[in-house]
Amino acid sequence: MERTYQSWQNWAEPSKQTEYTEPTPLLGADGTLLAKGWARHNVFDYDRNNVKKVMRRKEWDFYQLSNGKYMVQISFANISLGGYASGVLVDLVNGKVIAQQMGLFLGGKDKYILPPKGDQPHEYTFTPGGAVFSVKAGETSRTITFKKGDIEAEFTMENLPGQENITTVLPFKGFPDRYFMTTKMNCMPCEGVFKTKNAEYKFSKDDTFAVLDWGRVDTPYSLVWYWGNGSAWIEDAKGEKHLFGFEITWGIGDESNATETCIFYDGKAHKFGAVDVETFPKPNKYMEDWRFISEDGRFDMTMKPFYDHHSDLNVLAMRMHSHQVHGLWSGKVTLDDGTVLEIKDMYAFCEYVENRW
Numbered sequence: 001m002e003r004t005y006q007s008w009q010n011w012a013e014p015s016k017q018t019e020y021t022e023p024t025p026l027l028g029a030d031g032t033l034l035a036k037g038w039a040r041h042n043v044f045d046y047d048r049n050n051v052k053k054v055m056r057r058k059e060w061d062f063y064q065l066s067n068g069k070y071m072v073q074i075s076f077a078n079i080s081l082g083g084y085a086s087g088v089l090v091d092l093v094n095g096k097v098i099a100q101q102m103g104l105f106l107g108g109k110d111k112y113i114l115p116p117k118g119d120q121p122h123e124y125t126f127t128p129g130g131a132v133f134s135v136k137a138g139e140t141s142r143t144i145t146f147k148k149g150d151i152e153a154e155f156t157m158e159n160l161p162g163q164e165n166i167t168t169v170l171p172f173k174g175f176p177d178r179y180f181m182t183t184k185m186n187c188m189p190c191e192g193v194f195k196t197k198n199a200e201y202k203f204s205k206d207d208t209f210a211v212l213d214w215g216r217v218d219t220p221y222s223l224v225w226y227w228g229n230g231s232a233w234i235e236d237a238k239g240e241k242h243l244f245g246f247e248i249t250w251g252i253g254d255e256s257n258a259t260e261t262c263i264f265y266d267g268k269a270h271k272f273g274a275v276d277v278e279t280f281p282k283p284n285k286y287m288e289d290w291r292f293i294s295e296d297g298r299f300d301m302t303m304k305p306f307y308d309h310h311s312d313l314n315v316l317a318m319r320m321h322s323h324q325v326h327g328l329w330s331g332k333v334t335l336d337d338g339t340v341l342e343i344k345d346m347y348a349f350c351e352y353v354e355n356r357w
Helices: none
Strands: 037-039 057-066 070-078 082-091 096-106 122-126 132-137 141-148 151-158 166-172 175-195 200-203 209-218 222-235 241-250 260-265 268-271 275-277 290-294 299-315 318-334 340-356
Touching (some): 070 200, 096 141, 166 260, 175 222, 175 241, 175 260, 241 275, 241 299
Antiparallel strands (some): 057 070, 057 209, 070 082, 082 096, 132 141, 141 151, 151 175, 175 200, 222 241, 275 290, 290 299
16 A cells, blocks of 8 residues: 555545543454544553454554664564564664664463553563563653663653543454554653663653554554654743654554544644655655645644664565654644644654565
């Protein structure tokens, strides 16, 4: 599937945004998807035992944090056939991976069971393949650790009391028991250290932010998506600092009930409509400017890339092919009350992914 840009003035009709505010079962006992839409907190009750296509079930907790110079990815994934715990440190300025370790395991159907919600307090420690992955999440902070080989990392991130996120449930046409449910928690100032054999890399809450990409999905074999995300401190006209961030994901599943598009400002979610990119980046335009605009005009941003974090894992019938492009973003966004925020040279990223898994 290849999506192409359309000017927002010419969208056929505004996208529908079905918001859930009360606890709602995700799946029926027969595995049928019951909820389709979005929420400001994860109100979707997920029972993994109701998933009927068990070997299509995938669950992950993925943390990405960066200060615009270095990026850390710490994640745990259970894809039923197996899974992994991973820790990666990337030099964004010089465009290279500094350190990477992964602990693998086989058979994830009934072991390494992740929590059913990512935005509520929880804790766990898993030790697959010689790695140690640990999360301790409270109401307003969480600490994650990763250890394997000559890598040791520990980070603590903060969130405001009652901070809103965006949780979306997307169905797939023709597949009543398939779904893509994710929570994106933005705007979490983060501090910590990533140790390698030869050096320590320290991160401060003054300029480092973490995002949680939490997923519980049961999907068709082939997927394509865009994912753009960023967080920053920005100043208003009075010189006061505010927490600002955005989440834009599209191309996955049926978006007729909700789009995974949201602005975050001082802990509140401001929902807007469908978004697309002006120029399709494949195959050789990843390092050209990316212009994003939403159907309602509330998100109008341009990214000037400086690094393409390209990865391509191709094993047997599985392929995970990603161009995660990092750059400086400038433009305008509009909050729910009509306030327009001017953004200038904010560090953030957007990726284009083609997966078969």
